[in-house]
Amino acid sequence: MTFLFWLISRLPLRVLHAIGGALGLLVARLPGRYGRRLTENFRLAYPDATDDMLAEAARSTGRLIMEMPYFWSRKSLDVPLERFDDYLWPYLNEIRPNGKGVIILTPHLGCFEVLPQSHAQHHPVTCLFKPPHQPWLRDFVERMRARHNISMAPANPRGVRMLVKALKRGQAVGILPDQVPSAGEGTWAPFFGKPAYSMTLVHRLQQLTQSPVVMVFAERLPRGAGYRGHLRVLCDGGMLPEDPSAGAAVINRTIEELIAINPTQYLWGYNRYKHPAGAGLPPDTAGTAPAASNDTIQ
Template identity: 25%
Template sequence: MSRASEQSRLWAPQHWPMWSGLGLFWLCARFLTWSERRRLARGIAWIIFHVVRLRRRVVLVNLRLCFPEKSEEQIRALAFAHYEALAYGLFETTAGWWEPVDQLPAHRVVGVEHLQRALAAGKGVVLLTAHFTTLEICGVYLTARIPVGCLYREPNNPIVAVPMRRHRERVASIAVHFDDLKGLIRALRSGHAIWYAPDQGKRTPGSEILHFFGVPAITNTATAKIAKMTGAAVVPYFARREPDGSYTLVIHPALENFPTDDLSADAVRINRLIEDNIRLAPEQYFWVHKRFKARGEGYPEVY
């Protein structure tokens, strides 16, 4: 199919509702203050949580498994806060697409010297992180400070894919498809820093069942393999929205004594690191993902 034909298909009637939705978010980015967007996000979250109930069971199951010390009332409050973070994340994402960085809320980047030092070694950097609702807007902040590439996965909806692709091509130093291992290796060996989040469970030949928040989960062990193959430094990076509406991006020193000869121990170390940073802002993690699915024989189906 020609590019012109593909573009014309995007304007087919079945896509008009999505185009209208994007138009509404563009208007919000153009005319609403951030406090107004926050209030609107809370209303959207209330509808999705109480009426639509989109993936509500998944979120509640994840939170009960990961925070067994919390009461049911606390779990439900945290779940609603997560839906508020998801809804607000839509405004953050579209603002990152369409608004200049100097018009976005205040932010601070802590530890950028750790990334600069690792890049100076010339062997590439695995910028180790996880999936949080703030990942798009904080990606804008980070790439405005220092060149960073990313792994990407096309959204299922082709209408959303259009502005997202344009945005990532604009801000990222290089974009590598998440299934393109050879492309990732080439990018690291060329000296790029690559945003890399191994926290979502996917059954692969190299995955293992390891603990995440003390619960067995399919765990990606590829981080250590990639670091060993390329010599790239593994630099942890985490970002969060603060209660005052500003953002804090923290880049940690490169992991020492990593990788080791024990892939499982390396993966558990990464899980612990991710857990520690989730606890700083638990409502902002992607709890809608079925983190404990398809674990295999001997493990209960929790969803």
């Protein structure tokens, strides 16, 4: 697999985007749950979405898949990046308190693989990832994504401790905020008007470290022309609301704001409205949101 990824990564980015776009559209049009979910989620958020927008969303997912071997296998970051070194990362340095780290949220939007590599050219970053169940695949993913100034933290207690230690060292951590957590590790919060089980980890990390929370998005430019950076600072660099559910709602609203920049680049086929076993009923069914987890991080 390493050789296959290396071979794919030799192709120009514009070629990989063309191939990925065609494959993504093909898969979305095949009979099955994925294409239906993509359409349902997109039209829930944007009822006026056209067929052309749905097709472009499917192409974007294919491009995202083809970007993985490209960025995982190349030793250097040699793609055009707009507003990264002259805006994103300098701005983060300005808002982070002295001696404190920063929590960087990167939703399933655009190309999130390019963000940690770009940040690592300036400062270390520890990225949370959900490890595959197969040990060989887990080792492969961690090995391919880790590099100088990038540490990979698995989504388990050991990985959470890695995030806390990195923040207390004054470093950055990267988290996918719209990943559906396991039961007991999240709370119900609206996402485009529908309850979505959302992580409370970001809230707990900030409570422990007082680190500011920001959200970034690498918008994919046409025909492999590179990426444009976008940034939102949550709560003006201060603390999220005390209530974890309210904090999750702030995060979800910020994701919605970034999606509005280019709605076709969100991963609409992801099962964002999954109901984890044991998570309790969402508020539109139960009447009130279930309590967030009270687990502490050590």
